[in-house]
Amino acid sequence: MTLDVQRIREDFPILKRQVYGKPLVYLDNAATSQKPRQVIDALVSYYENYNSNIHRAVHCLGEEATAAYEEARAKVAAFINAPSPEFIVFTRNTTEAINLVAYTWGHANITARDEILLTQMEHHSNLIPWQRLAAEKGATIRYIGLTDQQTLDLADLANLFQSNTKMIAMPHASNSMGTINPIEEIAREARRRGVMFLVDGAQGAPHLKVDVQAINCDFYAFSSHKMLGPTGVGVLYGRRELLEEMEPFLGGGEMIRKVTFEGASWNDLPWKFEAGTPNIADVIAFGAAIDYLSELGMDNVRAHEIEITEYALDRLGQMDDIILYGPSSSTARGGVVSFNYGDLHPHDVGTILDRHGVAIRAGHHCTQPLMRTLGVSGTARASFYVYNTRDEVDVLVEALEAARDFFGK
């Protein structure tokens, strides 16, 4: 079954607006997605009907809010097939989820003798926390290189780890090139060698069916706002043993069991990691986004993205002077198409496209080391989601031709 994209588009109020007199063509979904009416309604309904603090209130509103907040957690757990909602920690975003692991598990376990293994395609969010940790502990970081198809160079998978490799972290899919990484294989190897494995799922969970038990990773982090939900909510999934042994990240209310002037003991999972009043409204609305995606079916979401990415790769590939990045096969990549056009700078391309109503991302995509590896200062990036159409890809191509004419005149 494919998606009924026209019906889906009706759910997204923003898609009706115009930009500079042209219909909005929103192709910046890897940065953040748009939100359906159902998610916006959930936010409004919370504030209009049962706005209240959670977990401690002894009144009706508090009970309703607590139930809705914890129901959202259960939806997230089911969405990624976590064994229990206890292993779902809400954070602000993917970045905070990764920092939580680096600051708690990392601080307790990484020493000067250890190696942390990352890839050359890291987003800064899965790079800086580990660089800071390594600098503090005197640990080493090594990076898995890329093939000429911009996939991870895993030719020697069995010897990927050294005897001192303690942690490996990588994106489920690259935000800059779309490359999907074989995280199940990596997880198998990591488990065999007793290496901790964190997946940066910011570009995974919104687009691919995720089953954390089948992947068998130790941590999986992702963000609500890239998957139809509000900004300000991230998720950290972690294995029970790890979350139990880890110290809290932030201290304050909510995360404690008993507090005296001498000290404190910690709350149960997952609240041990959720200090202070959490982002109640946005978590509840994130639950509505999960419902929306679940109803579409992640297999259908993926099939639609493959189809539109294939079409985009085909149309762009036929243009002169286009350089495409990432794997050539649409099934080896997510709905991200990164390119450069002749010697035009991505920002100049982006400005002209904007005037045609086409929103893309231009620049280094928070992957500066990767851009240096590719030998470019940046790329232009179109990224697709459930509401994008082939017609919109056609508008992108027309706008690119206009950009060429503009700078070539």
Place this chain on the structure above:
Amino acid sequence: MTPSNDEYARQEAELDDLYRDIILDHYRHPRHRGSLRSPTSRHEGLNPLCGDEVTVELVVKDGRIDEVAYNGSGCSISQSSASMMTEAIEGKSVDEVNELSNAFTSMMRGSDDVDPEILGDLEALAGVRKFPVRVKCATLAWHTLNEALEQIEPTP
């Protein structure tokens, strides 16, 4: 809330303001692009948000910009602005260059009190102000120049 035809015309005009002919001319035919054999000062400027890079090299002799060159990579605005800057400052005294730099920066910050006589061709970059995220592209070369000038010992 559909914009009128006048509105469309205004938007087209804004795009033409951003990419004025003189700016595109410097983009296609950069002036003083390269490096100097023995510069008296040199600074590398970086705009971390965009990744624009501009390196400015100077030979300052008797308080004047005797030679100037720039190099770098980035969008048309950042590179054109650098090229236009080199033309504007060559042969001028350091004091004149500081005055020009202040005038240019004020213009890019939105001031309308800047004397167009002082700015000359640089006034073409005023259209960039309508694209706030691109203002840093236009000012990068001038910030880099200021850093390079600060390395110079003041002449007694």
